[in-house]
Amino acid sequence: MIDVVINITLLAFLAITSIAIVRMTNLFAIVMLFGIFSLLSAGLFVVMDAPDVAFTEAAVGAGISTVLMLATLALVKRPKEPYYDEAPRTHRAWLPLIVVAVTGTALVYGTWDIPGFGSPDAPSQTHVARYYLEHSMPDTGVPNTVTAVLASYRGFDTLGEVTVIFTAAVAVMLLIGGRRPKPTLKTKDEEAQDEA
Amino acid sequence: MRPNLILHVIAKFVIPLIILFALYVQFHGDFGPGGGFQAGVIFSAAFILYSLVFGLETAEKIIPPHWLRILASLGVVIYAGVGIESLILGGNYLDYTLLGSTQIAGQHLGILLVELGVGITVAAAMLILFFAFAGRGRE
Amino acid sequence: MDFFIGHYNYWVVIILMMVGLYTVISRGNLVKKIIGLNIFQVSVFFLYISLGTVEGGAAPIIAEGVKVYSNPLPHVLILTAIVVGVATTALALALVVRIKETYGTIEEDEIHNLDHSL
Secondary structure (H helix, E strand, C coil), X not given: CHHHHHHHHHXXXXXXXXXXXXXXXXXXXXXXXXXXXHHXXXXXXXXXXXXXXXXXXXXXXXXXXXXXHHHHHHHHCCCCXXXXXXXXXXXXXXXXXXXXXXXXXXXXXXXXXXXXXXXXXXXXXXXXXXXXXXXXXXXXXXXXXXXXXXHHHCHHHHHHHHHHHHHHHHHHHHHHCCCCCCCCCCCHHHHHHHHC | CCCCXXXXXXXXXXXXXXXXXXXXXXXXXXXXXXXXHHXXXXXXXXXXXXXXXXXXXXXXXXXXXXXXXXXHHHHHHHXXXXXXXXXXXXXXXXXXXXXXXCHHHHHHHHHHHHHHHHHHHHHHHHHHHHHHHHHCCCC | CHHHHHHHHHHHHHHXXXXXXXXXXXXXXXXXXXXXXXXXXXXXXXXXXXXXXXXXXXXXXXXXXXXXXXXXXXXXXXXXXXXHHHHHHHHHHHHHHHHHHHHCXXXXXXXXXXXXXX
């Protein structure tokens, strides 16, 4: 029972945080809130019996991605403006709201057929999951089933993932690695500086 | 950067612990929560903390960027190499059974090596990402 | 009440997903768009982990005397997806930095004005 209460409370916090992220305009505050959002998700993953995922989310979401976003904010900041506010919107966004409402309603209608949260005879529990749990010890001798599936049963998948990370690092290095070149065209900021 | 005594002392105390914890997560991943992905990220977090506290120039002296490029590709090579090794031994690609004397021993060795490759690539890739963003600011 | 507890997770997942989608399509600031995409991504993580949870189950680490485990497969998929997610987010942020260096702004409207594309 206590699990259910924690689950419901943390998910409610998560929803509130996400709405706060949309409504705020100060980018610095948004990035900090996103770190809190990641930390809350890590806690929820623990409640849902996924310690490996929680571990990763706490280290990556609350740590690395917050640092990278702050570094980006420092690079894209306008001169002489300490607060990284986003520009005010020129028009009310009714169309996106309608699109989101319609899509959300359709998705909620779809949940009526999903087996309840945590039901042991749901289709997702009855196929390969049972095989992995029963065979991972005799097959690999590794008690942590997640590691056994990650490295052994689905080794090809993980090889692909590692290659994706490597490729992303190479791409970032090509895009912004090294020092910033002298700008060839005058940017808007510099024109403003010249005028000032 | 203005030197901050408390920050420097605490960072020097904490960074070895973070690296030790990363190694624990890396090699204990078979028995408890953990593995190459988490260990790599924690390992890179230690160096990111170092360069935030002591400055980017100092951090680049400790791990030169061209080493990071070599390490990032080395991890993928280790992973793919384990697959090729099992091909040479007569098994399927990434089938670790033939790597050891018994099936369990082979699987253990294979998983250890593969996780090592994942850890090296993830740690190096995260540091490349951080250094790229942090280094862009200087003219 | 059982129906509510059994489906609450999925409804919150849908709320998060829609908040992310709304941020992406209604806001012009590129950094905020990326944060919206990240919220969307986290909602997908929750969908997978929720589907893998078993009532009264333990974490999928085989131990003596434990009968029920949660499903390890979604954990594997999401574990790798989180790390790949941060790598792709970093790529998107790098593109934003380059856009800022070229156009001098990260607001979509201003970029369209500079390009005369709207």
